[in-house]
Amino acid sequence: MVATDVEYKVRRQMEAAKSLLASLREQGVEDDAELVVDTIEGETNLVEAIDAALAQIDECEVQTIGLSAKIEAFEGRKKTIGARADRLRALIEQAMLATDQDKLKLPTATLSLTKRAPGLVVINEADIPVEFWIEQERPAPKLDKKALTAALREENAAIPGATLDNGSFSLSVRRK
Structure with a gap:
């Protein structure tokens, strides 16, 4: 699977946040949840990267819905074309039978x-x-x-x- 730019950014910012969290633990401030959240948000772009990933998820879902609609349309066409071929086969059979x-x-x-x-x-x-x-x-x-x-x-x-x-x-x- 090929990683997208958004995936790369989320991974990169996640690593930066993990490194920052490790540093905060060394300083003994990991118990202050608000400080940890504020520091990660202020020092990294993790929140923005996650937001971009959510936007891409929305886009993927829209494309999936659109493709499903296209598949349905093509399935309908496939049935119509198959029925036409069946009618033509039957017509050929009738013509051959009629002419012995x-x-x-x-x-x-x-x-x-x-x-x-x-x-x-x-x-x-x-x-x-x-x-x-x-x-x-x-x-x-x-x-x-x-x-x-x-x-x-x-x-x-x-x-x-x-x-x-x-x-x-x-x-x-x-x-x-």
Whole structure:
């Protein structure tokens, strides 16, 4: 960490005040608190250096608040840009599906569509049979989504409270 000018001044004045205090102790006047305070204030610039340090603390806090506001603004932008990219990906997927293309070679990238397996959709947990729940001490039994999904896929049967979706497509982009 790099010491600032203010830090240097506080350290320097602190050392001068310590030296002055040691001298006062040798003279036997350390019991007179008012004299010690007045002497340190009169012979050093410690109070002014501390005041400058407090001003710098205030400035640091103001900058921290300002930077936090900027970070929030950038986080908002980041979400907006991410959502735009997601919409564009979905649009590319739709265009490839509409034109029956599972692979598209472009000068800058190769795009591939792959079908994903149907995923679990929980409609109502209360209706799901007990055999798909894992007992736990706390807080409550946990739904075994893996077993439930496997049962729905293997048996191709209806299980109350859950079903499989139609599956989806995944767009892979390999950049050149």
